[in-house]
Ligand SMILES: C=CC1=C(C)c2cc3[nH]c(cc4nc(cc5[nH]c(cc1n2)c(C)c5CCC(=O)O)C(CCC(=O)O)=C4C)c(C)c3C=C
Ligand SMILES: [Fe+2]
């Protein structure tokens with residue numbers, strides 16, 4: 001069977017103009033796995049409130065980070081795809097969960113090249129209902145409706161894969177080389193706490209605490225396969241171990257909360273503020289929930305985060321880029337792709 005690869009990332013608006021941002025946010029936030037309330041309530045909240053207020057502010061934020069070539073997330077994903085393509089013998093397509101470059105178009109591109117067996121790679125290290133799950137559900141719906149003969153296998157979340165941890169740790173070490181810093185903050189995109197409970201297959205395990213220090217994520221459990229919080233905390237722990245970081249010099253926080261429900265804590269903005277108020281002068285921050293730099297890293301962290309730190313007396317604020325299209329990351333993706341292809345070709 002001819003093989004092919006589909007890389008899938010989140011997506012961006014077509015332009016940083018309020019109209020395109022509104023269209024994009026409309027599709028994104030109406031996803032029942034992102035805003036997980038009944039349809040009538042989602043309609044009310046998203047179409048009645050959020051889409052009338054947020055697009056203008058979001059568009060301003062997008063304008064600050066937009067590149068000549070387009071959205072950083074899209075451009076960086078395209079660079080990644082092109083570099084991976086050069087390293088493997090199978091066609092590699094790129095798609096976005098929301099906005100242009102749809103999953104259906106990505107699969108069609110592969111099918112047009114004769115592909116019958118696809119490795120779908122959600123570009124997220126950790127599993128979350130709002131990221132991995134929504135990609136897999138939609139891809140399966142599209143497969144059944146348009147490509148029923150296509151075989152699709154998904155690459156599992158790789159948050160604790162030793163090679164991934166090595167690539168991430170090396171990238172952090174490289175970007176911090178020669179830099180003096182007191183604390184490294186691992187900031188992950190947040191999700192509402194409710195998402196964690198919903199994804200708990202044991203229905204009795206995950207119980208995020210306001211302090212953020214929940215024991216459930218440190219206690220072995222089958223729930224961890226789908227626990228976003230556990231998978232984030234593990235990335236921090238494993239990278240800390242790999243880099244021999246001293247206890248207390250690094251920690252985890254969660255950014256980008258929206259609305260009034262409790263989201264995973266501690267919150268990144270409040271953590272940065274606390275660090276500054278406690279007298280910290282030099283901090284570094286890394287964002288391992290994202291594979292590609294995007295609005296959330298370039299604006300919310302590198303701009304807003306730095307501003308918060310400076311306002312409370314902090315001085316040096318070092319932001320570490322995502323893995324983007326770095327050679328080590330490209331080589332690792334190519335390795336996983338070749339391993340999948342070889343395993344599939346091996347006689348049973
Ligand atoms: C209820 C809302 C949201 C959930 C849950 C959520 C989870 C989630 N998102 C990402 C990755 C990205 N999110 C990005 C932007 C973004 N996210 C939300 C809302 C939720 N995300 C909004 C409203 C926005 C748009 C920007 C804004 O108005 O603030 C992006 C950046 C996209 C870009 O174009 O650059 C990414 C990437 C993850 C990983 C995640 C759960 C784990
Ligand atoms: Fe998001």
Ligand SMILES: [Fe+2]
Pocket residue numbers: 205206207216217218227229230
């Ligand atoms: Fe947990």
